[in-house]
Amino acid sequence: MTKEHICIIYGGKSAEHEVSLLTAQSVINAMDKERYAIDTIYITNDGEWLKGPAITQCIEDSETLRLSESDGQSVSDMLNKSTTGHKYDAVFPLLHGPNGEDGTIQGLFEVLDIPYVGNGVLAASSSMDKLVMKQLFATRGLPQLPYVSFLKSEYEAHKENIISLVEGKLTYPVFVKPANLGSSVGISKCTNTEELKQGIEEALQFDRKLVIEQGVAAREVEVAVLGNETPETTLPGEVVKNVDFYDYKSKYVDGQVKLQIPADISPEIQTTLRDMAIEAFKATDCSGLVRADFFLTVDEKIYINETNAMPGFTKFSMYPLLWENMGKSYSELITDLINLAKERYNDKKNIKYKMD
Structure with a gap:
């Protein structure tokens, strides 16, 4: 049986980098090695793309997926040719958070005309x-539950007004969330004004836009x-x-x-x-x-x-x-x-x- 050529992409410049490594290990180990020829591309925390060797057996430790040396290929070359010189039947992005599930890398796949697993640009970004x-x-x-949203610049210019807006529209407890992260990164449950301010400061470390939702x-x-x-x-x-x-x-x-x-x-x-x-x-x-x-x-x-x-x-x-x-x-x-x-x-x- 002719194998399909699949490239697993993982890591990423995101606070959810470690989660992505665990996901990649799990998916690679579950894939049918008789059906699929599996390549990997690791994106470092700094955004560097590194292509690994072909995967032929299970990964015992996710840390082995944390590559450190570049083979000098361009990103387009990495995505257009497998380690055996074949065109990929599909790439499988196992990236969480910004630059992975927000439509940006999906746009790259679209431009390079490569089939990819998961949602398209609009669906991913929205x-x-x-x-x-x-x-x-x-x-x-x-x-939906009631919510308030604002930008970092708005909060820095009008902190007390925004706190008053949240407390006027919502009742404690509330949940403060970065608008563009998952895996509960940067999210806080707040039960009073002081916790609200702390939660906002915490969430603003991860995004310029916040959503504060009514707890229920x-x-x-x-x-x-x-x-x-x-x-x-x-x-x-x-x-x-x-x-x-x-x-x-x-x-x-x-x-x-x-x-x-x-x-x-x-x-x-x-x-x-x-x-x-x-x-x-x-x-x-x-x-x-x-x-x-x-x-x-x-x-x-x-x-x-x-x-x-x-x-x-x-x-x-x-x-x-x-x-x-x-x-x-x-x-x-x-x-x-x-x-x-x-x-x-x-x-x-x-x-x-x-x-x-």
């Missing part, structure tokens, strides 16, 4: 920016979406926390979070959540994969929190586990995503770019 995402959700009538007593449930024009969804899963706030440390360091799959909710609520996940997918023109996150209150009110265009994707992350519950293994999911990338690429080839 799903990455929490404010733009919320505005698009509103056009679909998806229910609710369960956190998530739905996985897979597909292009006709997406499919999973049953919802629930994030069960042993901590008050599901932050980066509790996610990736302390293991203070458990996943209940499927979530213990009524069939009617399951259906509503799955329908809303499709609406959110369409609102941001997504393709490939998305995880839609919701709040479910005691009185069964549903609020959409966000969509994640490059959700956590290790073997033990919510997105793959939701599909495993539906009967789709991690390896099968990876294969499906590669096939969806090729499908979307081929569909775009049928679009006319000039008049006859």
Whole structure:
């Protein structure tokens, strides 16, 4: 059988760099080595692109993926030719955060005319920016919690006015979030004015735009979406926390979070959540994969929190586990995503770019 040539891209100039290494290790180990010829490109914390040797066996330690020497190739050469000289059937960006899931690298793939796994430029960028995402959700009538958003420059010029605006529109607790990061990086739960100011200062270290959201007593449930024009969804899963706030440390360091799959909710609520996940997918023109996150209150009110265009994707992350519950293994999911990338690429080839 002729192997398909796939390039895994990971690392990145992002606060979520370490998460990306773990994701790359997990995906590489799960890929069918008889079906795929696997190359790797590592992007350092400083943004340098380094191409690694072909991968033929499992990665025992994610640190071995942290490359340090350049082979002198240009970025376009790295992406256009595999280590054996073949054109890639698809590249698989396993990059979290800015410069990875925000549409920028997707734009590079588009310019170089390379099939790639996951969402396109518009979907990636709008799903990455929490404010733009919320505005698009509103056009679909998806229910959301109240929020306030502002720029770093506005806060520096009018600190007290913005604090008053937040406290006038929202009630404590509130959540302060960088608009363009995931994995709970830079997010703070604030219960008073002093904590709010500290949370804003913390979040502004990671982004120039912040979103402050109303806190709510609710369960956190998530739905996985897979597909292009006709997406499919999973049953919802629930994030069960042993901590008050599901932050980066509790996610990736302390293991203070458990996943209940499927979530213990009524069939009617399951259906509503799955329908809303499709609406959110369409609102941001997504393709490939998305995880839609919701709040479910005691009185069964549903609020959409966000969509994640490059959700956590290790073997033990919510997105793959939701599909495993539906009967789709991690390896099968990876294969499906590669096939969806090729499908979307081929569909775009049928679009006319000039008049006859």
